[in-house]
Amino acid sequence: MTTGLTEALKSLWSRERRGYVINNRIAVFVVFALNGAAFGSWAPRMPALAESLRAEPGTLGLALLGASVGMVLAASFCGGVVERVGARVGIAVPLLVGAAALPVIGLAGSVAALAGVLFVLGAAVGVVDVAMNVAGVAVERAGGKAIMPVLHAGFSVGAMLGAGGAALAAGQGWSITAHLGVVAVITALVLFAVIRSVPATAAATAEQPAANGKVARRPVLWLLASIALCSAIAEGGSADWSALLLVTEHGMSQGAAALGYAAFSLAMAVARFAGAWTQNRFGAARTLAGGSVLASVGLLLAALLPGGGYPGFVLAGAGLAAAFPIALGLAGAAGRRADGSGGEREIAFVSALAYSGFLLGPPMIGGIAQLTSLSMSFVAVGLTTALIAPAAVAATRSLRRERVAAEEVRPVVPSGTT
Structure with a gap:
């Protein structure tokens, strides 16, 4: 670290x-x-x-x-x-x-x-x-x-x-x-x-169309959006419900429970500073998959283990730190044009779907808690963050396939022509 x-x-x-x-x-x-x-x-x-x-x-x-x-x-x-x-x-x-x-x-x-x-x-x-x-x-x-x-x-x-x-x-x-x-x-x-x-x-100009056709038709962007969406659900849910979880399920005072999300946020900030080194060292897919496992374990600890509230939210914040930035970075890479520009529409597409997670997360947790318990709500969120790992592997593979396909269809200019 x-x-x-x-x-x-x-x-x-x-x-x-x-x-x-x-x-x-x-x-x-x-x-x-x-x-x-x-x-x-x-x-x-x-x-x-x-x-x-x-x-x-x-x-x-x-x-x-x-x-x-x-x-x-x-x-x-x-x-x-x-x-x-x-x-x-x-x-x-x-x-x-x-x-x-x-x-x-x-x-x-x-x-x-x-x-x-x-x-x-x-x-x-x-x-x-x-x-x-x-x-x-x-x-x-x-x-x-x-x-x-x-x-x-x-x-x-x-x-x-x-x-x-x-x-x-x-x-x-x-x-x-x-x-x-x-x-x-x-x-x-x-x-x-x-x-x-x-x-x-x-x-962009008329001579610089968006890469690889219509944005919404590209599986790689849906996969990247699902990564950011799962991360947003967990982040929004932790922001709105972590304190109540720590009070009702762990018996903490309101003041002590408020520190749960503070620990989550601090861990996320520190891990993001280290995230670039991790991505450069291990690659995007491994970084996302490792973070997915870490976040899932942390949320399950916070939900199920007595005394696991603080360490669980620290692990969750650290594990989720890289999901949103790497997903948007890969979205920009998916829209890159031959001249090195592009990616605006792809980033907007992934961002819009990801933001819906901040709308869906809190009510989803509340609904599950109403039917079962708040602990089970965070178990569901932990399982949701686990989906980031397979989505990351699938997204990076899909992006590589698109790049290979683009290279194969790129016209070859004969020597001597202008």
Whole structure:
């Protein structure tokens, strides 16, 4: 783990033949962190929002659904837009829109108004997510080594910083509007400082069609989407239900139970820093399969073993760390064109299906718990994450077959012709 973390940090400062690439890599890492901070800043203020709106948990949950729906819809339709305008514009415009929406959350006078604001914020985050992954794939291609897990660690770091800032603001008695207004200003200033160093990526033209035909007709993309989907179900379920599991099934206090998801998040962030080294050393399929086994074991420990809550969620966070970034990196590789560009539509397709996991996971766990128990719900989630391993093997094999087929049909230009 220490070696992987060291290699990951070195990769941000490595030197290529054409000069230092620190700007591109760190700029994209910062963008990932900004997107994570956007979520980490407003979500912890939900108690204050509930109090100001006098909303019951069920009603507030419907408002929160607005953010998830916005993310799914935006990711579903933004691939072509990002392909046309490039990753830099695809990041800058929606990130500024999202920053502007943050302080409006505190001004929402009703649950319906809050749902509308969160829908806009979720849509902005969804577009940024696709565009920043496109930029990450461009950086990865330029460097010739896997770096997507390290970039996704930036999201985790940003989320933790945003949550820490939210806790500090709440402790100082700041209003939601004042707190999120400061976050919005900081986000805009940092974005302006780094956006020029983000890869613009080449815009598609009529002479540069998307690779290998229609996106939805390609089995490899469905396999990659299933990997990200299973990971999202487990991550969303752990976020929403881990504390209740630790209270009801392990007898912990509410304060101690809250640390379960904190341990999960910290393990995921650390493992993502080491994920690039692991992927470069063992390959994508082995990294995903190993993480799948680790996450499944961890969730089963948390569900079934007395005293297994903390270690189980640590193992789960570490095991799931690489699933989402590697799946999106492989999706970008599946859309790569001969000129080195491409992948926007493929990343958007996989992202949109994966986001549905954040919608499906929490209610799925709740439904199973209603019929059986919360422990059995997490057993089901653990078995779901086990599906990542065979999907990873099948996806990498399918991607290799596509590449071989593409090489076989590529026309050979006779010597002497122009």
